[in-house]
Amino acid sequence: MRRVLGGSHQICLQGASFDEPGKESWRHIEARSKTTVVNSPDNLVLVKPVSQDTPLEEIVRLLGEDYDVILTEGLKQEGTSKIEVHRKGTGPLLKNIRRLIAVATDELLETRSRQFSFRDTESLADLLERGFIKPQKKRISLYVNNAPVILTSFPKQIITNILLAIVSCPKAVRDISGLQIFLRKE
Template sequence: MPAPVIAFVGRSDSGKTTLLEKIIPELKSRGYRVATIKHVPGHLVEPAEERDTTRHLAAGSNTSVINSPEKLIFVKKQSSESTLLNIAWSLDEDFDIILAEGFKNSPVPKILVHRLEAGSPPESLNRVVAVVSDESVALDVRRFGLEDVSAIADFLVETVINPSRSRVDLRVNGERVALSNYPAEIIAAVMETMAKTLKGVAGVKDLEFRLKKP
């Protein structure tokens, strides 16, 4: 079950990375578990430690893993870019929030980061819920300054983290299915009731069920 995802979008040099570098420790200091996903246009320039994985992949491996005392890195072949939500689903650990940088065409909520020096903000963005900017932007959403880190963190807690404390996610054939409140409540109630009838299950805080057919 993926954590809630919100994307920080904007032009190059608008300050997205710098802002995230401030928001991540702010959320961590409040006890929240944070994951990040960055979109990189074009081809990645591999660090030296990943070059051997390229040789493994070229030899036929579909996935290669680097394990060291400091890092665990998975490198996986793909014929096209994964969607942001599919990447979020692939994260195994239980995070409170996933902060994405880029992915302006994704269906997730977005925070527009804008600086006057970076030029005009991108147009035709969907699901913009807030703007972080050093000048006025013609969007009727919450507005923050580039240094309003604590207030932005408050906004993320109130609008992203807290509402997702209890959630139901459904994915069919790899695609996430949007659920309104009623079917989500029905599915949750049925699955929780069934789980509680099983021997050894004292209570249910998190439940994951997967069905894979040939």
């Protein structure tokens, strides 16, 4: 089973309301609290005011490492691979899109990128799965001051072994499948 996260990055969300006026959580959002979580039986919305567009890298760090692929919308200038969704009659394909790997469309286009019909979701999913989704049963990520630190296999193994040794000491801890550590030094 693939772990997929879908997201949207759109200017139209600016000022969007995820709660009802007058409720406590709504007042927290309006007061620009550092972070507000609106929780219901079928949704969880995290509202965190920012002063500028949040880079995708920061969003990934905030959401954690539990996804094989993250599908986003509206991040044309990010350095990640992209699939353009193009509808007939909406004009030409976007120009100067870096790392365009495919176009999902309802018409045949003149482009070097691979094209997929909107109805051919299986082939598009195969492209993503073969070329971009690399499930890692074992994964360790390190962020220092919110920036990712690239680790080679040797430090990954050392960090993993040390952390597992530390948390394996209590007899109640068995079958560790995930471990999260947070450190703030301020």
